[in-house]
Amino acid sequence: MQFELLSTDPKSKARAGTITTAHGSIETPIFMPVGTAATVKGVHQRELKDDIQAQIILGNTYHLYLRPTTEILEKAGGLHRFNGWDRPILTDSGGYQVYSLGQIRKITEEGVVFNSHIDGSKHHFTPEGVMDIQRSIGADIIMAFDECTPYPCEYGYAKKSMEMTHRWLKRCIKRFDETPPKYGYDQTLFPIVQGSVYQDLRRASAEFIAEQGREGNAIGGLSVGEPAEMMYEHTQAVCDILPQDKPRYLMGVGTPANILEGIALGVDMFDCVMPTRNARNGMLFTTEGIINIRNKKWEDDFSPLDAGLPNSYASSFYTKAYLRHLHRCNELLGAQIASVHNLTFYLHLVKEARKHILAGDFYDWKEKQVKILMQRL
Template sequence: MTPFQFDLEAVCPETGARAGTLHTPHGDIPTPIFMPVGTQATVKGVMPRDLETEVDAPIILSNTYHLYLRPGHKTVQALGGLHRFMNWNRPILTDSGGFQVFSLSELRKVRESGVEFRSHLNGDRHTFTPESTVDVQLALGSDIMMVLDECTEYPATYERARQSMELTSRWARRAFDHYRGPRADCVEKHALFPIVQGGMYADLRCASAESLLELDAYGYAIGGLSVGEPRPESLAMTELVAPLLPANKPRYVMGVGLPEELSEYVARGVDMMDCVMPSRNARNGCLFTSQGRIVIKNARFSDDPSPLDPNCGCYCCRNFSKSYLRHLFLAQEILFSTLATIHNLRYYLDIMRAMRSSILNGRFPQFLAETRANATPEAKED
């Protein structure tokens, strides 16, 4: 068995939802899975110990762009790689930094060779190429790496989306030529995923997927979503592309989604997801619970002795009241961000665990129906 074997354990015949296990050098990942985002080698406010014991996250995501700029991939490599640097012994996925670079807009120039950009920290000029981003991620030592892609903005004209998609495909081939050529000694330890692009155009998405299948990668990603498009369009593109990707390889949709949306992507054949929403919303005082969203600053929680979510077993819910959490938030205490982030991430991961169980037990259609029934405006907003 190769280090990145993907074992598909169950498929829902009604929807195509999948449950499996992705084996990596740093441990097994049960799928479907949501990956907490640890952009700068840390999930903000949470110790790696708590990511293991309280959240039980099998894998986290870090960002190539940010780590390249600070502290620098060579520094991380000299200190033993990202796992040792941040004391995280489970799998790590790094994105290529492409999304961050392309969000710089006025600070970057795209060429066939790669993308030139100015650091948002000090304005220094840098260049990312398909080859160099592979080298940076190998220096970081992540288990799963992403190719450099151009994340097409929304809305985009058909011609703009076509050119962007074709550039991404050419970059992917160059990245894989480098990965399997000069860096072939790393292939068994680090997986490289290509990324399907094409904007909101069905034929471009299909053409992108078809071109990337030739790479025979360990897994495939669907990018260019959650960039401002209506959610139905995001789901439609996912539903179109996922079945085109190999059934025996993991499928990763980048940058999604809300709690009630997780099952919608899984129902379309997705195995892996990530986004900053649970951690960012936590720091801003928006907490996800089994009773709906709670905006903790609301005055009605000022003397509320009840736990945040009686159905959650995280440290926050076991030990503290809504009143205390509200006090911490209004006092701008750092502890609030820690407790709230642990809770929101645990809530997301518990959803994924329940979803996986429902697929294995043949109950995913019921799980999906219940999620949709509970996703009313009243349930979604406090």
């Protein structure tokens, strides 16, 4: 993987660049639709390419390991061939999913023993095993195995967890570097900064991760319930330490406003389930603000979902009244249209951010956009 930094905004730390992988290039800043179980929920690959214009999507190690299993993925020739997506893929290591299992997992120095949420069967994730699983999945960018601490979290636990995550990272790097990719193309390993909401821990973790010299780096353990300003504070501290010539990935973030603020702090890559999960519940993110399409006020509104996205079929063809009708009837098409629209908007937003970074006026544009995007219509 290669990263070329093209431009930096003069009034912020926003960056525009290009990541090159075996499955194509990615223009940063970028939002990555979440395809947890080999699919972006309710969205065709054709729509991801043509309407949404996604450049990279996510898969999740935990879910793909359980279903369809790495054995099936290997028989298919990797996730790209299994799901028909021929552009880049990033896989989360499963650390966050294991964290969310709560009472049905046990964390030790060796790794994590957990019970499947599907059938209760027992499984064991180690740093080495997670590297092997992600090799089998065949993602272009794979994540180190880490522990995601909850919020709030006591300082002592956060420190112990961070130090164990660093030890796990060393094991991940060793295993990754001594094993070849399975499908004839290179893969890239991203370490993950942890440290909960403690500034000294975040700085120490960022310094440790930077010392590993990998091709890119991630920031984990944020957007887990802490206030947004606290998330921004720690993101800024970490970005000030992580290498300028490597892409930075803020995991699990977030709202449109979160993404613009993250870009201003120097983040290049984002992912979040919000655009699709909220779409299924009737929340639309638009160029004019946030819409709850279930509200009665949209019952006889025959305007497009978002006139600000004229090149989007989903956003310009369907009306607010029609989408409200579909949601009120619990028609599957309603969730699908809303998901395509929200993802199209997110990709449009980061594309516009990139344009303004390259033009040198990102900060002023961002300040106006954040106010618009946070208002409820």
